[in-house]
Amino acid sequence: MPPRITDSHCHLDFPGLVEEVDGVVARARAAGVHRMVTICTRLRNLDTVKDLAARHDGVFYAAGTHPMSAAEEPMASVEELIALAEDPLCVGLGETGLDYHYTADSADVQQESLRRHIEAAQETGLPLIIHARDADADMASLLSEGHARKPFTCVMHCFSSGEGLARAALDLGFYLSMSGIAAFPKSGELRAIFAAAPLDRILVETDSPYLAPPPHRGKRNEPAYVVHTAQVAAELYGLSYEDFASATEANFECLFPRAAA
Known part of the structure; x- marks a missing residue:
């Protein structure tokens, strides 16, 4: 059997996966991917995501409002987000964050949504799942300000931002998650950022159905x-695939203790 590893961020309810989710999960298990966290990005879709997790062993979920949808969706209250934590299959909050690449016009709404998700993470103890694109300065500021008020745990999902945001996140004790972007041939600068990060702060993910x-x-x-x-990450750290998989398994269980349990 291949070494066990976890896909810390995927979207099993999205078109392209949901239609054949049983086969998708079976292929993952055959590859050694024994756990997956499927992410609900619009709370209106929460029932579908919860059902996917309930029907498949080893599938957990996180829920929140994606920053690119923040202006289109009803603003979730802190209380609504806290209530998500009552389900033992819910292991995180988000993805939330800031995206100024496509939706800079809704920056104020995104920031308010992020603040609410931070507060919910602080109150529940569930880790926050952050999406950041072209918003490094504001992201570092909001995360640092929130953490100074009351600590919380966090993963910078699909990290592809700059060295400054990576250092800010790591200094707060957060994790960086490596997606397929880091395996692209022209992503040398991004791989260098990961290589400079401590191994015990690294997760891996697909963000599927995107970024293969x-x-x-x-x-x-x-x-x-x-x-x-x-496999690319293992080479980056000078490890065997088995040792890298084992390290990221430990990291995942540290950040997502509910999934570990």
Whole structure:
């Protein structure tokens, strides 16, 4: 059997995966991917995501309002977000964050949504799952300010931002998650950021159905393909695949203790 590893961030309810989710989960398990966290990005879809987790062993979920949807969705209250933590299959809050690449016009709404997610993470103890794009300065500021008020745990999902935001996140004790982007041939600068980070702060993910790593780049991604990103990461850290998988398993269980239990 291949070494066990976890896809810390995927979207099993998205088109391209949900239609054949049983096969997707089966292929993941055959590749050694024994756990997946499927992310609900719009709370209106929460029932579908909860059902997917309930029907498949080893599938957990996180829920929140994606920053690119923050202006389109009803603003979730802190109380609504806290209530999510009552379900033992809910292991995190988000993804939330800031995206100024496509939706800079809703920056104020995104920031308020992020503040509410931070407060909910502080109150529940569930880790926060952060999406950041072209918003490094504001992201570092909001995360640092929130953490100074009351500590919380966090992963910078699909990290592809600059060295400054990576250092700010690591200094707060947060984790960086490596997606297929880090395996792209032209992502040398991003790989250097990961290589400079402590191994005990690294997770791996697919963000499927997006961002498939080589040799599947340009095709629909799925959780089984996280092994390709992990193989690149293992080489980056000078480890065998088995040792890197073991390290990220320990990291995942530290950040997501509910999934570990």
